[in-house]
Amino acid sequence: MEQEVEGTNGKYKYGDIVLRDLDGNVLPTLDGAYAVDPTHPGVKQRIDYYMNKFKSKGFEYIKIDFLSHGAMEGKHYDANVQTGIQAYNQGMAYVNEVLEGSMFISASIAPLFPSQYAHSRRISCDIDGSIGSTEYQLNNLTYGWWQNGTIYHYTDPDYMHLTKGGSMEGAQSRVNAAAISGTVFLNSDDVTDATARQYMETLLTNPEVNGLAMKGKAFRPVEGNTGTQAANVFVLDDQGTRYVAVFNYTQNAVQRTVDLVRAGIASEGAASYTVTDVWSGQSQTVSGSSLDVTLKAAESKLYKIVPNP
Template sequence: MPYGKNGRIEYHLQSGEFDLIADSGTIISGAYAVVKNRDAILNSKEYPTRKHSQTAIKDGFGVGQKHSIVLTRKGSPTLQQIFYVYPDREFFFTEVVVSGNSLKSNYMAPIVAEKADIGVRGDNRSLFVPFDNDAFVSYDSRPVQVGQSLTSSEVAAVYENYTRKGLIIGSVEHLEWKTGITTAGVGQQLTELKAWGGLSDEKITRDKIPHGSLSGKSIKSPRLFVGFFDDWRDGLEAYGKANRITEKPYVFNWDKPTPFGWNSWGAIKSKISFDKAVKVADFFADSLTGFRNDNTAYIDLDSFWDNFFSGGLNGDFSKLKEFADYCQKKGLQPGVYWAPFTDWGWKSRKVRKAEGGDYLFSDLWTKANGTYHDFDGGRALDPTHPGTKQRLTFAIKKLKECGFKMIKIDFLGHAAIESDGFYDRSVTTGMQAFRQGMEHLIDQLDGQMLIYAAISPNLAMGRYAHTRRIACDAWKTIKDTKYTLNGLTYGWWQTYVYNYIDADHIVFGEESEGANRARLTSGVITGTFITGDDYSVHGPWSVRARQLLQNRSILDLAKNGVAFKPVEGNSGKSAGELFVREIKGEWFLAVLNYDDHPKEYIIDLTRIGLDGSSEYLTSELFQHSTFTTTGTLRTSLPAGDAAIFKLVRK
């Protein structure tokens, strides 16, 4: 089964195993499929009869072939291993289907292998990708070595950092399954490779019970993307794009400019008030007139906007509407915040009625392992419960009537938790519940607002948000910058899953000018440009904002909105120091020093993707210095600082 320029899958009908051949070598050997049906384990190697057929296909990936291997065994359900291959794609898809009577499964693995070899020994890495961006979780590029097994969520990369050759395996379907990929081995060789639907792990997915089961006469695994690439970064970008093609966004496409704006959680937090919010709007309208994209900036109220009035969701929203109207009068766009699937008052012993209906909050709580799911201080609400939906409809209607043009939605992983049983009995997995809740939310928003997702699943959120935060909360320090850019180093490819990804609110505070530049750089090279200082009062941050947030070269770069990609992938749980992006024939290089001492950099232009023999006119966007570079770019940075270089071939 050939695919791409020189890749092929060799399926052995006698054994029920297949090999992946690419780059003149065998990358995966003896792979097979495993499916759990109730208490029985079905293994493609143990079926005596296998028949192959193929049909022509044409879909979002182009013209290709669908290869099906049907496996039968007397007294057992039928298995079907399916491969989708395309001559113009350097990857393929595979899935497994089980058919029969009274089937029930919470584990389906299209790929299980005891041998894989990427063909290069050196700085070999296996990448951990988190399920979400909660609890300050980090990506991790771990060395492949004896005694270490690594399970990644939804996608994994196994690569050698210097040559960049790598294997990418990941799910492109997230409506029913949570997918895990486990790798183990030493150096270039893996002794365990397993990719399956049914991942449930409290440390990864936050679940405290096993993955829910799917039932019926036919059950399908998640569809897996598989490819071996000369550059693992190209592979992850292809994977990101494949997600958006396979599961098209449910939300409307954002065709307006890259969002610029401000969010109140950066500095004001729970002390937000109507007066403070109005003063922030005044600051942007009067003192930051240059901080716009297409004459637009968003002024977004985060949590605690109910400080504006009493009564919570049942209160009088007139002050919120007054604020929204004031923003628009000032030429700004108003934004708001909500966490639709959490109950923050669950610790109260009072009997509380959920807003928008007659149900009690206690009726809405998601039940897991005989109790409730409490995380981040919030208790999960069942997304399928009519009371949750009524409350959501009630709240969104009031916010829409205020005239908000942006909404930040948060703690969305609470909607994806596996449950003892959902209100809607046809829903049996956390991802099915997540889909139902998120589709209801998008339906209620009805295209009125830019949708920004904060804490949420990395991949599954792609159908429902325009922009998504790449990591957990970050504020002003160089440590915050380093944490955020760990997410960009290994998750930049999500720029192709969403319209934009985001580095959280950019806060200057009273940090050094270098720390301010670094934090600003993290936003510019990630995607959207959202600030967060308390601009209702004067301070060093407002002085710095007038300077940095109106730097025309920086703003022009930020308007691009596409994430920079890392130069290296060997920083473990830390962040890369070099990030690069080509924009209309011009190259931009971000350099960051997270250390507490000055640092010298000698950067090989060929390593960042340029022609090492060409001469480049090089300018630094913060210092406005200009010089010529050939072969190597040499620079030094003070402790906790950053620089952004623009390189144009002469």
């Protein structure tokens, strides 16, 4: 509490800017950190200090974390602010003012609303790259896909840590999960690690997969009621071209049948489609209203489906 606040030239200490209750008591820590008052001039000077520092170094992307602290209830410096969300609005508007549109802003651990201060918001918490973690992220996509292109420009599925997948199939599933999430597309592997380099060279250089991620569109789950689990089939209709992603979250090989009618691709009755594996480029003709998919442990498939004349 006696530490000087950066950017205030010694005028304020952290004890001056932490958020307090109506009786003047410092609020308890949340996730190991104290909340500060976004309406306090010392906090705004601190924002000036750090944001201008990052701007001067040429950064164009910033993730701002633990933003929910800025929405906590308490007694604020600005007496006109009566709620935590009012304070959050004021603080984030000030961040935007200082950055002047110079950076892409990704919000993390942030209130869902208001949303106008960031280009993207994390759709889930931290992902470690394991297939269980990939399923956790896709559970968030299952129920949070609607945020993409609506209240936020993009949804952020967290970084891709490929070597944590345990296998090439698991790592590829992590990439597929990010590519369909509409999407901030970041890798976090250690490039000095030989296995990481192999995975990165194999999985981050496919122009078709990267192009799909570049569309910035979130796939939608085929099934919307999955309890506490993620959907395992997702679909995107991109101006008439359909894409389907199919996942296996288990450590056993599985056989899945995708109902193309249920996925909104086929109508009732026989039809013929060209189904192309986006990763390999291999195509097959599928007739009828179902697509059979064989998946290895932790494997996933990404298909482009086009109706035949």
